[in-house]
Amino acid sequence: MENGKWLVGIDVGGTSVKLAFLTEQGDILHKWEIPTNKANKGESVIQDIADAIHSKLAELNVPHEKLKGAGVGAPGPVDTEKGLIFEAVNIGWENNYPLRDLMQSAIGVPVAIENDANSAALGEMWKGAGKGAKDLICITLGTGVGGGVIVNGDIVHGSKGAAGEVGHITAVPSGGYMCNCGKPGCLETVASATGIVRTAKDLLAVDESESKLKEVLNNTGDITAKDIFVAAEAGDKLALSTIDSLANHLGLALANIGSVFNPEKVVIGGGVSQAGSLLLDPIEKYFKKYAFKPVGESTEIVKAELGNDAGIAGAAWLAANKI
Amino acid sequence: MENGKWLVGIDVGGTSVKLAFLTEQGDILHKWEIPTNKANKGESVIQDIADAIHSKLAELNVPHEKLKGAGVGAPGPVDTEKGLIFEAVNIGWENNYPLRDLMQSAIGVPVAIENDANSAALGEMWKGAGKGAKDLICITLGTGVGGGVIVNGDIVHGSKGAAGEVGHITAVPSGGYMCNCGKPGCLETVASATGIVRTAKDLLAVDESESKLKEVLNNTGDITAKDIFVAAEAGDKLALSTIDSLANHLGLALANIGSVFNPEKVVIGGGVSQAGSLLLDPIEKYFKKYAFKPVGESTEIVKAELGNDAGIAGAAWLAANKI
Structure with missing residues (x-):
């Protein structure tokens, strides 16, 4: 296994959640998707994501400590400092859903959040056309x-x-x-x-x-x-x-x-x-x-x-x- | 004399240069103007400004050490990091004129420069409508x-x-x-x-x-x-x-x-x-x-x-x- 920690990239959409483990330089090592369960205002989405990450680590036989942290792009207006998403109509989250803190507890690593369009822009800046x-x-x-x-x-x-x-x-x-x-x-x-x-x-x-x-x-x-x-x-x-x-x-x-x-x-x-x-x-x-x-x-x-x-x-x- | 250092604010225009000593909180203590001498591509403007500042300090019986530094707004596109003004048509400066370093040597304090419209925007943010x-x-x-x-x-x-x-x-x-x-x-x-x-x-x-x-x-x-x-x-x-x-x-x-x-x-x-x-x-x-x-x-x-x-x-x- 290569040196350095892994980053978790999470892109939450209305149909599926895209997940990846990446190097600290932003190269994708493992990439997969899970369906977005929108039942009950999307209440299981965060746990589904955490479970998917933990299963994948187990499958790869990689310790949890390998993860430096996770970033999340989500479809709605976000307060990045407070870690809230005001609402995500396509998923069901509402009332300033505390996305960052919930995700942090569920996954067990530090998390930063961003609006999905902004997240895509940052991706193009880091590894793409920008x-x-x-x-x-x-x-x-x-x-x-x-x-x-x-x-x-x-x-x-x-x-x-x-x-x-x-x-x-x-x-x-x-x-x-x-x-x-x-x-x-x-x-x-x-x-x-x-x-x-x-x-x-x-x-x-x-x-x-x-x-x-x-x-x-x-x-x-x-x-x-x-x-x-x-x-x-x-x-x-x-x-x-x-x-x-x-x-x-x-x-x-x-x-x-x-x-x-x-x-x-x-x-x-x-x-x-x-x-x-x-x-x-x-x-x-x-x-x-x-x-x-x-x-x-x-x-x-x-x-x-x-x-x-x-x-x-x-x-x-x-x-x-x-x- | 009040505590704290003084800031020098310099607004270079095509007709006159506006100068002021301000508190570190941005309150104007002394304000005056000198004409802009555009002769020979504005070559004397910087020395004129430095002389004006030093005379005013002498007149007020204030030591040079009272000055923390100076900021300059100038009419043209500026490279703030390198301290250059690409050109200032209204004054005569051209060819990436090294405004910051020349001003620093002439006045004898650290200097930062900015385009004049940007400088006015910063002024409104700090002490005005913004x-x-x-x-x-x-x-x-x-x-x-x-x-x-x-x-x-x-x-x-x-x-x-x-x-x-x-x-x-x-x-x-x-x-x-x-x-x-x-x-x-x-x-x-x-x-x-x-x-x-x-x-x-x-x-x-x-x-x-x-x-x-x-x-x-x-x-x-x-x-x-x-x-x-x-x-x-x-x-x-x-x-x-x-x-x-x-x-x-x-x-x-x-x-x-x-x-x-x-x-x-x-x-x-x-x-x-x-x-x-x-x-x-x-x-x-x-x-x-x-x-x-x-x-x-x-x-x-x-x-x-x-x-x-x-x-x-x-x-x-x-x-x-x-x-």
């Missing part, structure tokens, strides 16, 4: 749009722990679609997988010209973000307009944050980012157009590298740096 | 629009020292006026004194209805930001529309930064902010409209309190905290 950078904006384009902002090597939490809400930047100041957050025009309404599909449908409704997406819609009754990227790859004009619209909104929002933060890198992750340069190139074009010049020239727009491992890597970073 | 807050956005509405962003009690510098450029957020994504920075549509083009006058003139050109501003323009050949606020105060519709347009742009920009930073306060200063609640109330209305809800509910929009003293107060904060 490696080496201390000033970073991370944005995740999935069903929703999440984000984490890192200044001077640490997450920006803001005065009420609500910082980093890149998805709720107002991208469409008037006439925008209503967002799940209760405010119209959020970046999430135009830059998420849901948003891009809606944009394509809106364009289809007014555009008379030929488009593969029209066929897909007629044949299957719906279109997906993936359909849009496949059509765009083949040169479909309406699909390319849809992506251009997304890139324009996203480039503007990122440029405006960029002019204020002057990040070294902007890391773009999530399912939608799988489109690669088809999406990243136009985002970069609009970023440079809208950003304060020294920022536009110096900021790199890069694709996230860790995928689903970003959360556990960031959680392990917490265990290495915050306990 | 007192007690650790997460703060400061914006100055004058001939241009400047800013400073404070996270966790310290200035955000970003990867190239270009952070805080609130004035160069793109507020008008298409069809905006060209900014001095070379990019069209910057917040500065609509929210500065110059910008608001231009907005009023644009409205006058297309609006047929009566307005006091039309009279002012006809009588004097021009209008000023002050004319607009005076007319608005008296209920002039076009003047009120002008302010509403400014407030809409500014509220959106601040809300979008706010959703990412979650500041405790937004501090608005500079000549234009003298309009008081006539301007601040609509800014707050639009801020709440566009911000992520928890941010809109928790962020206070306040008027700067220190006026021209913000820079020396912030410089003194540097002397207290950064040397």
Whole structure:
């Protein structure tokens, strides 16, 4: 067995909990998942996690003392200093659930907690696309749009722990679609997988010209973000307009944050980012157009590298740096 | 003479240098100004400052040992760690001028330097409208629009020292006026004194209805930001529309930064902010409209309190905290 202690990275999601043992340098040694038991407001989740860790140690014949500590990324707003999660709707935890202390008692090692999007951002900073950078904006384009902002090597939490809400930047100041957050025009309404599909449908409704997406819609009754990227790859004009619209909104929002933060890198992750340069190139074009010049020239727009491992890597970073 | 050491606050401007001796708690004891001698690329400015400090000490019969150190706010992008100012166009300094070390040798005390807008933001945090807050956005509405962003009690510098450029957020994504920075549509083009006058003139050109501003323009050949606020105060519709347009742009920009930073306060200063609640109330209305809800509910929009003293107060904060 290698020297040094192990870090435990824990990424709590609404469906499963991702777990890993990592070296103190953040290399994953063992990685596994357990289902999230949401019964009774998620009351067994913490014990399930502790049991899983202890079983895995036994299975590997590794003593408990090998563990330095654990980090936890959880889906909700977190008070990192007090170790509380205000609520985690997807799991059932509520009323300032004392996540850190409960986890610490159950596992038997020091624990640090963080919001899951922030944890993923820290993971990309430590071991992924943001490696080496201390000033970073991370944005995740999935069903929703999440984000984490890192200044001077640490997450920006803001005065009420609500910082980093890149998805709720107002991208469409008037006439925008209503967002799940209760405010119209959020970046999430135009830059998420849901948003891009809606944009394509809106364009289809007014555009008379030929488009593969029209066929897909007629044949299957719906279109997906993936359909849009496949059509765009083949040169479909309406699909390319849809992506251009997304890139324009996203480039503007990122440029405006960029002019204020002057990040070294902007890391773009999530399912939608799988489109690669088809999406990243136009985002970069609009970023440079809208950003304060020294920022536009110096900021790199890069694709996230860790995928689903970003959360556990960031959680392990917490265990290495915050306990 | 009171106990404790004195801090020296130095605010270098293109016309004059503001100087002060302050207590370690940031209270101003003696304040004065000297002209900025821009001859020969500002080569005598540092010695002039040192001479002014030494003469004042002699005049007050206070020994040099009373000084703990000095902070300097200077008009240009600064590398605070290396103590360099990349350039200061308004003074003549260029080529990574080693401001800190030169100032240290000339005055004979430890020195810390900062960009002047950031220094003013630190001053408002320490002794002004931001007192007690650790997460703060400061914006100055004058001939241009400047800013400073404070996270966790310290200035955000970003990867190239270009952070805080609130004035160069793109507020008008298409069809905006060209900014001095070379990019069209910057917040500065609509929210500065110059910008608001231009907005009023644009409205006058297309609006047929009566307005006091039309009279002012006809009588004097021009209008000023002050004319607009005076007319608005008296209920002039076009003047009120002008302010509403400014407030809409500014509220959106601040809300979008706010959703990412979650500041405790937004501090608005500079000549234009003298309009008081006539301007601040609509800014707050639009801020709440566009911000992520928890941010809109928790962020206070306040008027700067220190006026021209913000820079020396912030410089003194540097002397207290950064040397």
